Amino acid sequence: xxxxxxxxxxxxxxxxxxxxxxxxxxxxxxxxxxxxxxxxxxxxxxxxxxxxxxxxxxxxxxxxxxxxxxxxxxxxxxxxxxxxxxxxxxxxxxxxxxxxxxxxxxxxxxxxxxxxxxxxxxxxxxxxxxxxxxxxxxxxxxxxxxxxxxxxxxxxxxxxxxxxxxxxxxxxxxxxxxxxxxxxxxxxxxxxxxxxxxxxxxxxxxxxxxxxxxxxxxxxxxxxxxxxxxxxxxxxxxxxxxxxxxxxxxxxxxxxxxxxxxxxxxxxxxxxxxxxxxxxxxxxxxxxxxxxxxxxxxxxxxxxxxxxxxxxxxxxxxxxxxxxxxxxxxxxxxxxxxxxxxxxxxxxxx
Amino acid sequence: xxxxxxxxxxxxxxxxxxxxxxxxxxxxxxxxxxxxxxxxxxxxxxxxxxxxxxxxxxxxxxxxxxxxxxxxxxxxxxxxxxxxxxxxxxxxxxxxxxxxxxxxxxxxxxxxxxxxxxxxxxxxxxxxxxxxxxxxxxxxxxxxxxxxxxxxxxxxxxxxxxxxxxxxxxxxxxxxxxxxxxxxxxxxxxxxxxxxxxxxxxxxxxxxxxxxxxxxxxxxxxxxxxxxxxxxxxxxxxxxxxxxxxxxxxxxxxxxxxxxxxxxxxxxxxxxxxxxxxxxxxxxxxxxxxxxxxxxxxxxxxxxxxxxxxxxxxxxxxxxxxxxxxxxxxxxxxxxxxxxxxxxxxxxxx
Numbered sequence: 001x002x003x004x005x006x007x008x009x010x011x012x013x014x015x016x017x018x019x020x021x022x023x024x025x026x027x028x029x030x031x032x033x034x035x036x037x038x039x040x041x042x043x044x045x046x047x048x049x050x051x052x053x054x055x056x057x058x059x060x061x062x063x064x065x066x067x068x069x070x071x072x073x074x075x076x077x078x079x080x081x082x083x084x085x086x087x088x089x090x091x092x093x094x095x096x097x098x099x100x101x102x103x104x105x106x107x108x109x110x111x112x113x114x115x116x117x118x119x120x121x122x123x124x125x126x127x128x129x130x131x132x133x134x135x136x137x138x139x140x141x142x143x144x145x146x147x148x149x150x151x152x153x154x155x156x157x158x159x160x161x162x163x164x165x166x167x168x169x170x171x172x173x174x175x176x177x178x179x180x181x182x183x184x185x186x187x188x189x190x191x192x193x194x195x196x197x198x199x200x201x202x203x204x205x206x207x208x209x210x211x212x213x214x215x216x217x218x219x220x221x222x223x224x225x226x227x228x229x230x231x232x233x234x235x236x237x238x239x240x241x242x243x244x245x246x247x248x249x250x251x252x253x254x255x256x257x258x259x260x261x262x263x264x265x266x267x268x269x270x271x272x273x274x275x276x277x278x279x280x281x282x283x284x285x286x287x288x289x290x291x292x293x294x295x296x297x298x299x300x301x302x303x304x305x306x307x308x309x310x311x312x313x314x315x316x317x318x319x320x321x322x323x324x325x326x327x328x329x330x331x332x333x334x335x336x337x338x339x340x341x342x343x344x345x346x347x348x349x350x
Numbered sequence: 351x352x353x354x355x356x357x358x359x360x361x362x363x364x365x366x367x368x369x370x371x372x373x374x375x376x377x378x379x380x381x382x383x384x385x386x387x388x389x390x391x392x393x394x395x396x397x398x399x400x401x402x403x404x405x406x407x408x409x410x411x412x413x414x415x416x417x418x419x420x421x422x423x424x425x426x427x428x429x430x431x432x433x434x435x436x437x438x439x440x441x442x443x444x445x446x447x448x449x450x451x452x453x454x455x456x457x458x459x460x461x462x463x464x465x466x467x468x469x470x471x472x473x474x475x476x477x478x479x480x481x482x483x484x485x486x487x488x489x490x491x492x493x494x495x496x497x498x499x500x501x502x503x504x505x506x507x508x509x510x511x512x513x514x515x516x517x518x519x520x521x522x523x524x525x526x527x528x529x530x531x532x533x534x535x536x537x538x539x540x541x542x543x544x545x546x547x548x549x550x551x552x553x554x555x556x557x558x559x560x561x562x563x564x565x566x567x568x569x570x571x572x573x574x575x576x577x578x579x580x581x582x583x584x585x586x587x588x589x590x591x592x593x594x595x596x597x598x599x600x601x602x603x604x605x606x607x608x609x610x611x612x613x614x615x616x617x618x619x620x621x622x623x624x625x626x627x628x629x630x631x632x633x634x635x636x637x638x639x640x641x642x643x644x645x646x647x648x649x650x651x652x653x654x655x656x657x658x659x660x661x662x663x664x665x666x667x668x669x670x671x672x673x674x675x676x677x678x679x680x681x682x683x684x685x686x687x688x689x690x691x692x693x694x695x696x697x698x699x700x
Contacts (some may be wrong), residue, residue, distance in 0.1 A: 033587060034504050035435040036399040036573055041499065043395045049386035050494055052446045052480050085385035096402045096446075096490050130402050134483070140446050141490035144400055149391065154384050222385055237383060 005328040009108060009133070010101030013227040017131065021105060025112060026126065037128020039144055041327070042070035052083035055139040059273060060159025060199050063339050065179040068107050070199050071139055072114020078224065079143035080122055080203035081275040085222040087153040087212020088145030090205065092120060092127035097143045098134040108253040122205050145304025151212040155237040158219035158280035163233065164242060165286065167207045167293060170223070171250050172197040175257035177343050183245055184260035186253065194253050201275045207298045211279060216289045218282040227270040230278045230313060230324020231304070238280075243316050249301060262348065269303075270323055271346055280306055354573065359458060359483070360451030367481065369577060371455060382391040387478020390441040390496055396496040397549060401432035405489040409523055410549050413530040413689050418457050420549050421489055422464020428574065429493035429552035431625040437503040437562020438495030440555065442477035443469060445491045448484040461489070465551055472555050487602050501545060501562040505587040508569035508630035514581065514654040515636065516590060517557045518626025520573070521600050521618035522547040525607035534610035536603065544603050551625045555607060557648045561629060566639045569630040576622040578673020583656070584628055591659025593666050599651060613697065619653075620673055621696055630656060 009017055023032070031038030055075035060066065076093060083090050095115060099108065112126075119125050130143075156252045176198035178184045179191055186194065204222070211217040221239060223230045235242050248269035250258060279300075281289045286302055293300040312321040359367055381388030405425035406605075411417065411626070426443060433440050445465060451456065469475050526548035528534045529541055536544060554572070561567040569588060573580045585592050598619035600608060608618045629650075631639045636652055643650040662671040 031399070031502075031504065033506075035432040035570075036401040036438060036495065038502070039398040039494075042392055042399050045391070045393045047391050048380070048389040048398070048441065048446045048494070050389050050442070050477060051645055052444045052478070052490075053384040054446060054448065054480065054482060073624050081699070082385040088386060091398065092400070094400045094402045094492050096404060096492075098404065098488065126403070127400060130404065132404060134488075138448065138484075140402075140490050141385075142400070142402060142444050142446075144389075144398070144494055145386065151380075152388070154381065156383075216490060221673070234612075 003216070007105045009099060009105065012105065014021060021108060024181045027189065029125070029127065031128065034311040036092055036149060037092070039127050045149055047149055047152050048103055048144065048146055049083065049086045049088050049152065050142055050144045051079055052140065052142040053078045058128055059177060059342065061178055061200065062342065068111035069114035073118045073200055075139050075141050076115045076118035077201050077203050079141045080124070080205055080278050081222040081224065083143050083247070084208035084218045085153060085203045085277055086145065086147060087151055087208040087220070088147045089209060090122060090124035090143055090145045092125050093141050095129035097127055097129065097131045098136070098138040100135060100137060102132060103137070122203065144332065146256040149211065152196065153208065153212050153217055153220040154163045155219055155221050155234055157182065158234065158238040158240060158306055160240060160306055160308050161283050162218055162280040162306040163283050163286035163298065163302050165279045165281060165290060165300050166227070166248070166269070166276055167279055167298060167300045167301045168202070168204050168274055169251050169254070169299050170227070170248070170256040170274045170276055171258070171271060173273030174268060174271040174343070174346055175254045177339065178257050178261050181340050181343050183343070184257040185186070186256065189251050194257070201273060203275055204277045204298065206296065207277060207293055207300070209292065210296055210298070211289070214292070216285060217279045218293065221278050222273060223274070223276045223278060226272040228277070234278055235306065235309055235312065238306070239309065241307040241311045242304045243307050243313050243318070244304040244321050245302070246314040249304065267347065358451060359449060359453045359455065362455065368441065371458060372667045373699050379475070381478065387442070387444055389477050390698050392496065395499055397499055397502050398493045398494065398496055399433065399436045399438050400492055401429055402490065402492040403428045403432065409527060409692065410693065413527055418461040419464035421460040423468045423550055424575045425489050425491050426465045427625055428469070429491045430474070430555055431572040431574065433493050433495040434554045435503060435570045436495065436497060436557035437501055437558040437570070437626055438497045439559060440472060440474035440493055440495045442475050443491050443493050445476055445479035446477065446492050447481045448486070448488040448575050450485060450487060451483045455484065456535040461464065467635065472553060479630065487590070489513055497562065501565070503558065503562050503567055503570040503694055505535060505569055505584055507573050508584065508588040508590060510590060510655055510656055510658050511633050512630040512656045513633050513636035513652050513688035514656060514690070515629045515631060515640060516577070516619070516626055516650060516653045517629055517650045518552070518554050518575070518624055519601050519610070519649050520598070520624045520626055521604040521621060523551065523623030524618060524693070524696060525604045527689065528607050528611050528630070528697070531690050531693050533693070534607040536606065540603050544607070551623060554627045554648065557627060557650070560643065560646055560648070561639070564642070566635060566642065567629045567631055571628050573622060573624070573626045576673060577620040577628070578671065580628045580687065584630065585659055585662065589658040590663045592653035593657050593663050595652070595667070596664040598653065598674065621688055
């Protein structure tokens with residue numbers, strides 16, 4: 001080892017990592033060190049749900065410094081976002097990290113900081129996990145949650161005529177990418193705020209619980225691969241199509257970046273990385289649902305109507321909606337790349 | 351693609367995999383295709399536990415054909431074994447597979463077959479999961495379980511004088527390795543039986559539940575890294591030491607391999623890969639616990655006594671017990687290798 005600040009996980013070994021890194025951080029958890037992590041004592045009836053996702057390389061790490069904090073935050077967000085789509089309350093996260101032996105302890109701490117910070121934000125915790133060494137870093141987590149019996153949200157359940165809502169504030173990540181690659185520029189304070197939001201996407205857990213508890217949603221799904229892929233999947237799950245308004249009122253910072261970049265607001269609203277929810281509600285409830293969410297501090301807008309389908313169109317009798325969708329195990333499966341190439345691939349050349 | 355039998359995951363793409371492989375197998379599950387998998391409806395109070403583990407390359411794949419069935423079975427076993435050590439009843443598994451695009455559909459089906467077969471054996475199921483493509487295969491799962499309130503088994507809770515029991519039948523995996531590398535030979539039928547057991551290690555879920563329900567264990571841990579590492583960790587968690595008997599009555603097939611290989615039975619009992627449990631019980635209960643387990647068809651033997659410690663010895667006032675322990679993030683961290691090298695590393699040259 002070359003000095004205290006460069007101490008690596010390989011220097012510590014598994015037992016050293018356990019005692020010097022993990023115990024100081026997680027040792028007070030009930031069940032710390034046991035074969036199985038203690039998640040929660042459940043006293044009343046509930047439906048349990050679970051979801052697992054691996055963390056891709058965060059786009060913000062490609063745009064700027066490769067700080068593992070962002071990977072940690074993202075890992076927690078993508079898993080909690082799936083619980084949000086079910087209307088579930090998180091009971092905890094179980095993490096599984098494969099890390100090279102050359103990972104420094106400082107880098108590892110940043111990863112843990114990111115996961116823990118995101119969990120705290122949502123009043124949940126890392127309940128347990130496993131680490132092992134391997135040639136390539138791989139970060140995986142499983143989130144476990146509980147739903148009030150009968151309230152669990154699913155992808156199916158929508159009907160023709162239902163309104164589609166987008167819950168959350170889209171466009172922050174790719175607006176930040178446009179600024180970083182010089183296609184827009186903002187005063188420093190606004191650029192900082194944009195970057196902060198891009199680095200800390202927000203799983204819509206509160207919205208999911210409100211929608212589930214109030215019976216306000218007939219179907220829901222989180223936006224993990226972009227709006228087009230999400231709406232298409234939601235439509236397929238219900239044997240329906242959709243007519244999109246093609247309009248979206250972006251947050252002011254994001255709207256300014258769209259304007260400078262020559263992008264229509266809906267183009268930026270279609271991007272991924274902000275972990276919103278797409279929700280189908282009864283037409284007659286749509287206004288109330290949007291108002292209810294805003295009243296709780298959660299942004300939501302109507303973006304379309306579900307149709308007999310199967311077509312996805314922009315406006316009634318309008319042209320086909322041709323969004324981009326990344327698909328795993330295909331040529332579009334995304335594994336990182338240069339910032340400028342990325343922006344071009346996601347937003348096109350304008 | 352070069353023909354139906356050589357169809358790869360990259361040929362199908364994510365949506366093709368979902369429709370042609372996963373839906374036929376898992377489509378009847380409640381919540382199939384949703385963002386979060388449905389685990390279970392819980393009606394009475396319980397304590398929830400969760401555990402996650404990645405699957406190493408199965409030793410049986412190094413000894414013989416690289417059939418992904420074995421990796422699938424092992425992945426389920428190592429996770430269910432942690433639930434066994436908690437005395438928990440499994441509610442389900444959530445799986446996370448990273449697979450190269452070149453993985454054939456037939457190989458993928460074998461992986462799923464292995465996981466599903468192991469789950470069926472323990473009356474549990476794959477509730478959901480995630481797949482993505484990557485350069486290197488990585489198989490991770492999370493098992494979620496429930497315990498009767500107050501009965502959960504932990505690593506801590508043992509006291510001086512407690513007896514240590516080994517639950518399960520150790521030595522099958524490494525006896526099979528000795529046969530495959532020519533250090534022992536058996537009649538074909540026995541060799542087949544040995545190999546079958548080596549390929550299908552058995553998580554001790556039934557034993558865990560019996561011990562937990564009856565309040566028969568004060569501490570428990572599964573043998574994932576060998577008996578020495580397990581007993582050492584269990585002792586450290588309780589601030590104790592242990593005096594081991596140094597004896598073990600192996601199953602007849604395994605004993606015969608030990609004899610031919612010039613190994614003392616305890617040497618083969620110390621190996622890993624069979625997923626037994628080490629349990630601390632009150633001295634006065636030890637006989638009854640062993641009898642109770644045998645009565646339920648679960649093998650168990652007394653292997654030592656917990657002492658004021660911290661020494662681990664063979665026999666009272668005997669020599670130090672110096673077992674081998676693989677430690678992750680260290681030079682002994684194991685990532686596969688040649689069969690003969692492996693056997694030498696685990697069992698030494700005799």
